[in-house]
Amino acid sequence: xxxxIEQGLTRQQRSRRRFLxxxxxxxxLPWMESLPLWGSQTAKTAAQVGLDQPPTRFGVLYFSNGVxxxxxxxxxxxxxMEIGPGLKPMQPYREDISFIRGLYNQSAVASxxxxxxxxxxxxxxxxxxxxxxxxxxxxxxxxxxxxxIGYNTAVPSLVLGIEPNELRLEDGVSMIYxxxxxxxxxxxxxxxxxxxxxxxxxxxxxxKGRELDxxxxxxxxxxxxxxRGKVSSGDRRKIDEYxxxxxxxxxxxxxxxxxxxxxxxxxxxxEPDMPRPDDNLPQDIPEHMKLMLDLVVLAFQxxxxxxxxxxxxxxxxxxxxxxxPGVQGALHLDLTHNGKAPELEAMYLKTNQFxxxxxAYLLKRMKEIDEGGRSLLDSSMLMCCSNxxxxxxxxxxxxxxxxxGRGGGLQPGRVLDYLDKGDDSRRACSLYLSLMDRMGxxxxxxxxxxKRLVDL
Numbered sequence: 001x002x003x004x005i006e007q008g009l010t011r012q013q014r015s016r017r018r019f020l021x022x023x024x025x026x027x028x029l030p031w032m033e034s035l036p037l038w039g040s041q042t043a044k045t046a047a048q049v050g051l052d053q054p055p056t057r058f059g060v061l062y063f064s065n066g067v068x069x070x071x072x073x074x075x076x077x078x079x080x081m082e083i084g085p086g087l088k089p090m091q092p093y094r095e096d097i098s099f100i101r102g103l104y105n106q107s108a109v110a111s112x113x114x115x116x117x118x119x120x121x122x123x124x125x126x127x128x129x130x131x132x133x134x135x136x137x138x139x140x141x142x143x144x145x146x147x148x149i150g151y152n153t154a155v156p157s158l159v160l161g162i163e164p165n166e167l168r169l170e171d172g173v174s175m176i177y178x179x180x181x182x183x184x185x186x187x188x189x190x191x192x193x194x195x196x197x198x199x200x201x202x203x204x205x206x207x208k209g210r211e212l213d214x215x216x217x218x219x220x221x222x223x224x225x226x227x228r229g230k231v232s233s234g235d236r237r238k239i240d241e242y243x244x245x246x247x248x249x250x251x252x253x254x255x256x257x258x259x260x261x262x263x264x265x266x267x268x269x270x271e272p273d274m275p276r277p278d279d280n281l282p283q284d285i286p287e288h289m290k291l292m293l294d295l296v297v298l299a300f301q302x303x304x305x306x307x308x309x310x311x312x313x314x315x316x317x318x319x320x321x322x323x324x325p326g327v328q329g330a331l332h333l334d335l336t337h338n339g340k341a342p343e344l345e346a347m348y349l350k351t352n353q354f355x356x357x358x359x360a361y362l363l364k365r366m367k368e369i370d371e372g373g374r375s376l377l378d379s380s381m382l383m384c385c386s387n388x389x390x391x392x393x394x395x396x397x398x399x400x401x402x403x404x405g406r407g408g409g410l411q412p413g414r415v416l417d418y419l420d421k422g423d424d425s426r427r428a429c430s431l432y433l434s435l436m437d438r439m440g441x442x443x444x445x446x447x448x449x450x451k452r453l454v455d456l
Contacts, residue, residue: 052265054371054379055152056407056439057300058145060123060309061293061362061384062181063355064317065336066391067400068348074099078413086352089360093404095413096363096377100401102419103428106448108387114394116170116177119315119387120189122399123181125429125447130173140183141432141446143190145307148441153305157182160199160292161192161311162285163319170316178315192311196277196291203295203304204272267303268371274298285323289358297365300376306439312355315387321351336391348391356402359384363404380405381435399428408438416455424451431456 071086081094090097107127111117117128126138142157150156159182166175180189193199274294282288292310299305313319313332321327321335327347335351338344359382366377384402389395398419404412418426429447434456436443444450 054265054374054376055303055306057306057308057376057380058142058407058435058439059296059300059307059362059380059382060142060181061312061359061382062122062309063312063358063384063386064119064178064315065313065332066386066388066395067352068345068392069390069395071349071352072389072400074101074415077415081413081415085349087356087402088353089357090402093360093363093367096367096404098403098410098412099415100403100431101415101417102398102421102426103401103431103453104396104398104426105428106423108396111396113171113173115315115388116173116175118394118396120177120180120183122385122387122428123309123432124183125427125432125449126186128177132169132172132174134187135174135176136187137177137183137189138447139185140181140190141429141436142182142307142309143184144443144446145436145439145441146190147184149439150305150307153303155202155299155305157190157307157309158199158203158296158299158305159190159192159309160295161194161314162288162292163311163314163317164194165189165192166314175314175316179311181311182309195279195281196288196295197279199292199295200272200276200298203299203302265372267301268369268376269298269302272298272302285319290361293358293362293365296362297369297376300366300380301369312358321347321354324350324354326350338392340392356384359402359404366405377404378406381407381410381438383435398426401428401431403431408435410438410456418453424449425454427451 067086071084073084074081074087076082078095081099083090083094083099087099105118105121105125107121107125108118111128111130113128113130117130120137121128123140123142124138129136142159146157161179163179165179168175170178176189180192182190182192184190193202277291282291289312296308296310299308317332319332320330321332322329324347327335327350330344330347332351335344335348338348362382363377366380366382367375369376371379382404384404386400387396389398389400403410406412427447427449429449430451430453433443433446433449433451434453436446437452
């Protein structure tokens with residue numbers, strides 16, 4: 001360990017980054033840009049809301065390449081809501097969801113890249129740099145939440161996926177854009193975990209992991225103080241940010257030593273109620289997705305995190321859906337970009353339904369978990385979405401969005417139609433501002449708007 005510390009604390013930034021990995025404790029932590037806000041009223045409000053009530057959780061389930069518009073619609077309300085065939089798996093949950101129509105991101109519509117300029121900014125509304133030497137996207141709203149309220153939990157945010165990050169170029173643009181919906185900073189995607197076992201270990205430990213030895217942390221801080229006086233002002237700032245993350249680890253060690261909460265709301269689970277997944281990456285796609293969604297439920301139920309995202313597939317996905325009855329010989333990208341061929345349209349519908357089945361599974365699991373008179377779903381805000389509407393036309397003039405749960409006072413069972421309300425009233429970032437409000441994080445502006453979404 002001492003050798004790793006000495007190796008890590010060299011003058012080179014790259015070495016310092018290896019050091020972060022070498023300790024085994026800091027890589028999973030954000031840069032804690034919100035630490036100055038800990039004493040602010042916003043942070044206090046987020047931390048203190050309803051001491052005897054379950055906290056509000058926020059989750060995003062993403063599927064790639066859009067929908068078939070003819071199959072994606074809803075009208076009416078509550079149990080009598082009528083829904084299109086693409087939403088068929090939502091039939092039992094019509095009173096738990098809101099169908100949102102017409103929201104969009106201006107920068108996505110304006111982008112010359114029909115996929116990679118319209119996907120990584122889905123949760124930020126920012127402009128995507130199409131210069132392959134300058135990877136740049138705005139920080140996403142889930143990571144804003146992570147960095148401002150993530151100190152309340154052991155894991156600030158859970159970022160999951162099924163397909164690995166891709167580093168190739170597509171039409172001269174980096175496919176890292178198509179691999180990440182969660183961005184911790186403008187030029188830094190949040191680390192996405194695709195191995196269920198690793199995600200499980202991060203949440204609960206595997207019984208064989210290293211303890212966070214306080215003496216190791218003290219040694220790291222001592223070394224950091226020594227190096228701080230020998231580097232440039234820019235590097236001193238980076239070391240200061242790192243030391244803040246170490247202090248955060250220390251507070252978490254102290255919190256972990258307190259085994260019970262004596263009053264107020266307590267998680268319904270203190271130990272996992274599912275076995276540790278196998279180390280290998282699942283080769284069965286439906287089982288892989290189910291495992292990841294089970295981990296989201298486990299994380300929320302144990303209050304290990306209150307912010308989670310899960311990508312069912314990457315943008316421009318090459319996932320083969322041959323495991324679905326009636327879908328044969330076509331990759332997902334081919335099915336979604338089908339020129340409206342009737343035989344492919346029928347299979348496209350089945351893939352849309354499959355994605356919505358995953359959301360239905362998540363709702364079912366969370367609805368069955370009681371947290372003292374209300375379900376886990378009732379204390380959550382869950383969004384199921386894609387970056388395109390008409391996948392075949394690369395349509396970004398609106399995004400398919402379902403919002404579920406009653407967390408933060410949401411009122412589900414409705415169709416919210418913003419399509420004809422004017423461009424300034426249908427920004428997706430207005431929805432994000434409103435959702436962040438309900439998590440205790442209030443911003444004057446986010447992405448391309450300073451307005452909250454009306455009627456939410």
